[in-house]
Amino acid sequence: xLTYAPSFGIPALRGKWQESIFEKNSSLSGKKISLPxxxxxxxxxxxxxxxxWVDPDDVVILPDMMxxxxxxxxxxxxxxxxxxxxxxxxxxxxxxxxxxxKIKEEAGKxxxxxxxxxxxxxxxxxxxxxxxxxGIVEILENQAKAGIxxxxxxxxxxxxxxxxxxxxxxxxxxxxxxxxxxxxxxKLDGCTKxxxxxxxxxGFITYGCQTEGDPSPVYEALEKKTAGCxxxxxxxxxxxxxxxxxKSMLSEEYxxxxxxxxxxxxxxxxxxxxxxxxxxxxxxxxxxxxxSGYFMCIRLKTVNAESLRVHLxxxxxxxxxxxxxxxxxxxxxxxxxxxIKELFDIILQGVExxxx
Amino acid sequence: xLTYAPSFGIPALRGKWQESIFEKNSSLSGKKISLPxxxxxxxxxxxxxxxxWVDPDDVVILPDMMxxxxxxxxxxxxxxxxxxxxxxxxxxxxxxxxxxxKIKEEAGKxxxxxxxxxxxxxxxxxxxxxxxxxGIVEILENQAKAGIxxxxxxxxxxxxxxxxxxxxxxxxxxxxxxxxxxxxxxKLDGCTKxxxxxxxxxGFITYGCQTEGDPSPVYEALEKKTAGCxxxxxxxxxxxxxxxxxKSMLSEEYxxxxxxxxxxxxxxxxxxxxxxxxxxxxxxxxxxxxxSGYFMCIRLKTVNAESLRVHLxxxxxxxxxxxxxxxxxxxxxxxxxxxIKELFDIILQGVExxxx
Numbered sequence: 001x002l003t004y005a006p007s008f009g010i011p012a013l014r015g016k017w018q019e020s021i022f023e024k025n026s027s028l029s030g031k032k033i034s035l036p037x038x039x040x041x042x043x044x045x046x047x048x049x050x051x052x053w054v055d056p057d058d059v060v061i062l063p064d065m066m067x068x069x070x071x072x073x074x075x076x077x078x079x080x081x082x083x084x085x086x087x088x089x090x091x092x093x094x095x096x097x098x099x100x101x102k103i104k105e106e107a108g109k110x111x112x113x114x115x116x117x118x119x120x121x122x123x124x125x126x127x128x129x130x131x132x133x134x135g136i137v138e139i140l141e142n143q144a145k146a147g148i149x150x151x152x153x154x155x156x157x158x159x160x161x162x163x164x165x166x167x168x169x170x171x172x173x174x175x176x177x178x179x180x181x182x183x184x185x186x187k188l189d190g191c192t193k194x195x196x197x198x199x200x201x202x203g204f205i206t207y208g209c210q211t212e213g214d215p216s217p218v219y220e221a222l223e224k225k226t227a228g229c230x231x232x233x234x235x236x237x238x239x240x241x242x243x244x245x246x247k248s249m250l251s252e253e254y255x256x257x258x259x260x261x262x263x264x265x266x267x268x269x270x271x272x273x274x275x276x277x278x279x280x281x282x283x284x285x286x287x288x289x290x291x292s293g294y295f296m297c298i299r300l301k302t303v304n305a306e307s308l309r310v311h312l313x314x315x316x317x318x319x320x321x322x323x324x325x326x327x328x329x330x331x332x333x334x335x336x337x338x339x340i341k342e343l344f345d346i347i348l349q350g351v352e353x354x355x356x
Numbered sequence: 357x358l359t360y361a362p363s364f365g366i367p368a369l370r371g372k373w374q375e376s377i378f379e380k381n382s383s384l385s386g387k388k389i390s391l392p393x394x395x396x397x398x399x400x401x402x403x404x405x406x407x408x409w410v411d412p413d414d415v416v417i418l419p420d421m422m423x424x425x426x427x428x429x430x431x432x433x434x435x436x437x438x439x440x441x442x443x444x445x446x447x448x449x450x451x452x453x454x455x456x457x458k459i460k461e462e463a464g465k466x467x468x469x470x471x472x473x474x475x476x477x478x479x480x481x482x483x484x485x486x487x488x489x490x491g492i493v494e495i496l497e498n499q500a501k502a503g504i505x506x507x508x509x510x511x512x513x514x515x516x517x518x519x520x521x522x523x524x525x526x527x528x529x530x531x532x533x534x535x536x537x538x539x540x541x542x543k544l545d546g547c548t549k550x551x552x553x554x555x556x557x558x559g560f561i562t563y564g565c566q567t568e569g570d571p572s573p574v575y576e577a578l579e580k581k582t583a584g585c586x587x588x589x590x591x592x593x594x595x596x597x598x599x600x601x602x603k604s605m606l607s608e609e610y611x612x613x614x615x616x617x618x619x620x621x622x623x624x625x626x627x628x629x630x631x632x633x634x635x636x637x638x639x640x641x642x643x644x645x646x647x648s649g650y651f652m653c654i655r656l657k658t659v660n661a662e663s664l665r666v667h668l669x670x671x672x673x674x675x676x677x678x679x680x681x682x683x684x685x686x687x688x689x690x691x692x693x694x695x696i697k698e699l700f701d702i703i704l705q706g707v708e709x710x711x712x
Binding site (some may be wrong): 002003004005040041043044047051069072073076077196197198199200201228231232233234235236237238239240241244 | 358359360361396397399400403407425428429432433552553554555556557584587588589590591592593594595596597600
């Protein structure tokens with residue numbers, strides 16, 4: 001493990017991860033996808049994708065609530081334009097209409113659209129339902145049919161952390177694959193959160209496309225191009241990290257240990273929902289829909305999110321993230337179940353402090 | 357070590373590596389340099405440097421023999437122009453005149469020059485002498501004085517592997533630091549070869565500049581900018597790898613183990629020189645000067661380097677690298693001392709095979 005890994009990543013891990021993608025995404029059954037190329041964490045997958053596929057002045061379609069690093073990668077590094085739609089309806093569902101309107105609007109201006117799809121979503125913790133997911137796929141497929149080149153990129157960082165029945169349980173990548181020759185599906189995922197190894201930096205980039213005849217030569221070309229970009233950026237990802245991940249995935253305890261961690265996170269999510277059902281919070285904030293992942297967001301009714309964030313940090317030592325003026329992100333993933341009520345009570349106290 | 361490391365790298369490792377830079381480079385005594393920012397290997401240091409400092413159409417000055425990945429990073433990724441000088445004189449010394457002419461030529465066309473300095477050199481295994489090194493520094497300092505903005509970047513990947521008395525024993529970074537306010541020295545180095553941990557991917561980028569008054573705010577700004585670029589590219593480098601490197605550097609056995617490996621490599625280099633003193637090779641090739649690092653190069657007199665490379669690989673299973681039509685790189689670093697004579701005899705046999 002102290003020798004160099006190939007720029008592509010170590011072959012056994014690439015094969016094992018591909019196998020796991022098929023296992024986790026039933027709609028891929030019978031479809032062909034590329035072998036994953038190993039990246040130095042999922043951020044690296046996103047920036048590699050951007051290096052290979054995004055040119056200055058390209059448009060990248062994202063929801064209005066999003067991970068801040070998308071801005072650093074797509075706008076600051078690549079000079080692309082981020083175009084945002086409103087992610088939720090008033091009723092707390094995915095805003096398919098806003099998504100479609102945005103796609104149509106940008107398709108009127110660009111022959112090529114980059115569409116980032118991130119479920120479970122950072123920061124809201126929302127994953128679309130079956131219907132919403134299929135709606136997204138259909139909207140993109142229709143644009144591809146109409147001649148627009150679509151790069152549909154799934155950022156599956158929090159994949160697998162689905163806590164409720166009604167959300168989709170696979171990556172939209174699985175449903176986007178093979179839909180249209182103008183639609184390239186790109187899956188960015190990794191071990192960071194799926195395997196609970198944040199500091200190892202092992203991610204993957206995998207392609208799914210529709211070709212006439214055997215797609216293997218296309219996938220081979222895409223893999224080579226991607227590994228070439230890895231080569232010119234970091235040479236290769238940590239061999240030690242890749243070896244550890246592979247070994248753990250081959251271990252008999254792997255699925256049991258993953259399940260154990262999943263249950264802890266699920267219980268925290270359920271506790272959040274339970275705590276927030278208390279009507280005492282209702283004048284202070286609304287709860288955005290959440291059903292998955294690490295986070296949930298509250299929409300503050302009376303105080304500024306950034307002011308509250310600073311106040312909570314300074315007065316109570318509680319660290320949250322303000323998304324914009326109104327929205328505050330809570331990472332319940334790193335709060336013990338028994339501390340969750342206290343956390344929200346402190347946030348409420350903070351709101352009251354600022355309202356005096 | 358499974359949690360995220362900061363984008364800057366873990367503080368204790370940054371401090372320890374900075375300390376080691378001072379220990380290894382006596383000319384830094386009394387000078388101030390930035391804290392190193394941790395990169396995912398030295399390639400990542402080079403591409404980070406390029407992302408932050410190199411714009412399309414900038415010129416990057418490099419010798420005619422160089423590591424191929426420079427081309428991928430500077431030309432392919434960044435759209436900069438690589439401008440090359442002839443590295444050696446007929447007498448087998450560093451071609452200071454060619455270097456100076458190239459610098460002057462490009463300074464006539466650009467207000468900003470990026471100058472990559474790579475000693476021990478890949479592929480030749482050459483490190484400049486004291487006089488040659490000071491000559492390089494003086495040439496760059498003079499251009500800075502004349503109003504040209506100089507980014508002098510030392511790629512110190514093979515640092516420390518100095519096998520002969522007459523080469524310089526420190527990085528040119530140490531002598532470039534603090535020379536002129538228009539001269540920014542950038543040190544790219546890492547554990548890959550210095551600490552013999554190729555697969556861990558731990559490199560560093562460190563700045564040295566001349567400022568009026570306290571340089572700390574400048575260094576702080578440079579470190580933040582650099583860590584911001586890490587953030588938007590890979591988020592952070594492997595925490596596990598960083599922890600292992602730090603722990604090993606704090607170990608009592610560290611310097612002894614490094615010395616042990618150094619001696620093995622030095623003996624291989626000496627064996628190469630000894631073997632090549634045999635006059636039977638003299639019609640087949642000339643030996644380029646080498647005194648350090650992993651590699652040495654031969655200049656073929658009668659056959660094409662790429663043809664010979666392919667022939668050696670196919671017929672004898674010997675893997676070398678052709679640098680251009682004439683030059684072949686031999687990585688003696690990975691050949692047992694006892695196999696070195698056989699290696700060169702096979703190369704000679706290959707030349708004879710092709711000459712029939």
